[in-house]
Amino acid sequence: MQSIVSSYHPCLAPPSPVLRQRLLCHRIPSIRLPSHRSTTSLGLFTCAAVSRESEMAAAAKEDGQDPRIPKIASSIRVIPDFPKPGIMFQDITTLLLDTEAFKDTIDIFVERYKGKGISVVAGVEARGFIFGPPIALAIGAKFVPMRKPKKLPGKVISEEYSLEYGTDKIEMHVGAVEPGERAIIIDDLIATGGTLAAAIRLLERVGVKIVECACVIELPELKGREKLGEAPLFILVTSDAA
Amino acid sequence: MFAVENGLQGDPRLQTISDAIRVIPHFPKTGIMFQDITTLLLDPVAFKHVVDIFVDRYKHMNISLVAGVEARGFIFGPPIALAIGAKFVPLRKPGKLPGRVISEDYELEYGNDRLEMSMEAVKTHERALVIDDLVATGGTLSASINLLERAGAEVVECACVVGLPKFKGECRLKGKPLYVLVEPSQDIRIESSLHLLRRQRGSDVILLRNLHSGPLRPLSLDQLRTVFPHLELTGSDTLSTGTDDAKVCSATVLEALAKVLSARAREQVANKRVQQQVEALIKENAVLKRAVAIQHERRTNSS
Numbered sequence: 001m002q003s004i005v006s007s008y009h010p011c012l013a014p015p016s017p018v019l020r021q022r023l024l025c026h027r028i029p030s031i032r033l034p035s036h037r038s039t040t041s042l043g044l045f046t047c048a049a050v051s052r053e054s055e056m057a058a059a060a061k062e063d064g065q066d067p068r069i070p071k072i073a074s075s076i077r078v079i080p081d082f083p084k085p086g087i088m089f090q091d092i093t094t095l096l097l098d099t100e101a102f103k104d105t106i107d108i109f110v111e112r113y114k115g116k117g118i119s120v121v122a123g124v125e126a127r128g129f130i131f132g133p134p135i136a137l138a139i140g141a142k143f144v145p146m147r148k149p150k151k152l153p154g155k156v157i158s159e160e161y162s163l164e165y166g167t168d169k170i171e172m173h174v175g176a177v178e179p180g181e182r183a184i185i186i187d188d189l190i191a192t193g194g195t196l197a198a199a200i201r202l203l204e205r206v207g208v209k210i211v212e213c214a215c216v217i218e219l220p221e222l223k224g225r226e227k228l229g230e231a232p233l234f235i236l237v238t239s240d241a242a
Numbered sequence: 243m244f245a246v247e248n249g250l251q252g253d254p255r256l257q258t259i260s261d262a263i264r265v266i267p268h269f270p271k272t273g274i275m276f277q278d279i280t281t282l283l284l285d286p287v288a289f290k291h292v293v294d295i296f297v298d299r300y301k302h303m304n305i306s307l308v309a310g311v312e313a314r315g316f317i318f319g320p321p322i323a324l325a326i327g328a329k330f331v332p333l334r335k336p337g338k339l340p341g342r343v344i345s346e347d348y349e350l351e352y353g354n355d356r357l358e359m360s361m362e363a364v365k366t367h368e369r370a371l372v373i374d375d376l377v378a379t380g381g382t383l384s385a386s387i388n389l390l391e392r393a394g395a396e397v398v399e400c401a402c403v404v405g406l407p408k409f410k411g412e413c414r415l416k417g418k419p420l421y422v423l424v425e426p427s428q429d430i431r432i433e434s435s436l437h438l439l440r441r442q443r444g445s446d447v448i449l450l451r452n453l454h455s456g457p458l459r460p461l462s463l464d465q466l467r468t469v470f471p472h473l474e475l476t477g478s479d480t481l482s483t484g485t486d487d488a489k490v491c492s493a494t495v496l497e498a499l500a501k502v503l504s505a506r507a508r509e510q511v512a513n514k515r516v517q518q519q520v521e522a523l524i525k526e527n528a529v530l531k532r533a534v535a536i537q538h539e540r541r542t543n544s545s
Contacts, residue, residue, distance in 0.1 A: 079340040089340045093360055096320070096330040103324055129316040130332070133283070134324055137290055143283040143317070151313075153266040153276045173280055 179207025
């Protein structure tokens with residue numbers, strides 16, 4: 001098993017001594033990765049990361065998997081104890097700083113969804129707003145923002161969902177989508193699946209067919225996939241929750 | 243500076259973009275005509291025009307960083323960044339960004355707000371672009387410029403889809419040029435006015451102020467239906483209490499009504515013109531027919 005330096009952007013200060021990021025296959029035949037457990041130490045940096053990434057990419061290519069995934073995975077920074085102690089926060093802002101990784105991420109989604117008759121890309125506030133529109137533009141679909149309460153100015157429909165303590169709501173504009181349209185829902189990450197499940201319910205209430213939910217990252221230990229009902233889930237990278 | 247002032251006058255894409263933006267009156271509070279860009283996002287052609295115009299402008303300006311203000315800047319920034327090969331930096335409300343951040347406070351109409359940026363986002367001397375959907379006071383954009391400059395970037399320009407007319411010409415924000423595609427749309431849709439009334443007051447009765455400053459007179463749903471026959475109105479005939487929001491409602495309804503009536507009047511005028519043209523054509527046709535008949539008669543007589 002190779003160990004790789006994970007989630008490091010060369011110009012970032014190291015967040016903390018020990019981080020773990022595991023790259024796993026995510027159960028959809030088209031993109032599978034070998035399992036890797038990695039640790040970082042303060043000294044190891046760019047050169048090591050680059051050569052190990054290209055080894056992984058080469059291995060991935062031989063196996064028929066998408067060689068762009070290792071770079072995407074390693075561009076995601078993990079911040080421990082944010083926003084609260086015990087949570088390993090998956091920070092995609094470092095992915096956005098890596099022009100190649102960001103472009104590859106969008107390209108993978110676009111290649112998957114182009115030409116499939118998808119007319120709606122729904123993105124969940126706020127990080128879904130970053131990934132959704134480039135995909136929508138590339139496949140010629142409309143982009144529908146799904147927002148926290150009271151942000152959308154026009155007439156809305158809402159769907160409630162559970163949090164650890166209490167509930168929250170997401171909203172969508174009435175008339176944004178029409179019955180019979182085919183949609184994908186985008187977010188940066190799926191954890192418990194509460195938000196995505198609410199988004200699915202919102203769209204299905206107005207007669208839209210959810211073709212797939214797509215996220216960059218999954219935290220499989222939180223079993224979010226189970227909340228999605230019939231809707232399939234597509235991810236690029238999986239990671240430990242804590 | 244507006245796009246029309248800088249080489250794009252007459253570009254039909256700008257009209258498409260403007261037409262795609264919806265106005266929601268009195269959101270989030272009375273007096274504000276909210277420019278709703280979500281309808282632009284529902285129109286893939288118009289949305290693409292926005293991105294194309296910005297990309298054409300910035301692709302040769304050697305920009306390596308596009309910063310977008312939460313949340314609507316997140317929608318327009320990334321497609322531009324991807325197309326010009328720049329990185330995207332989200333500027334966020336407090337507490338959202340992990341890791342080390344720098345913050346900038348800025349003033350709102352009432353009170354303050356704060357914008358944050360990751361400390362690792364900028365390498366010194368990068369050339370940066372700031373994107374938001376709309377510029378009104380310029381407060382948010384100014385705070386964004388400050389954040390980027392404090393981190394060592396050089397802000398080349400700020401870009402917005404919509405901007406108030408005061409930003410025409412050589413207007414600058416903190417010394418930085420501003421580039422705007424369109425002025426605020428005037429397109430108030432009647433449905434949104436009526437929806438607003440329902441939301442504000444919880445009943446479906448609209449009060450119209452008597453122009454001779456008499457008492458407020460309630461207009462029932464049935465009467466409304468005769469005025470707006472093409473709209474489906476539902477609800478019950480209960481009177482509202484309180485005159486303040488009734489006044490607001492009246493103002494909104496009168497605006498909408500004025501629009502409808504003037505549109506209908508324009509239609510009627512156009513119809514009348516067409517009618518006159520048709521009558522003239524019929525007359526000409528009759529004359530021609532008669533002429534052909536006469537000529538035919540003459541031929542048969544002479545042969």
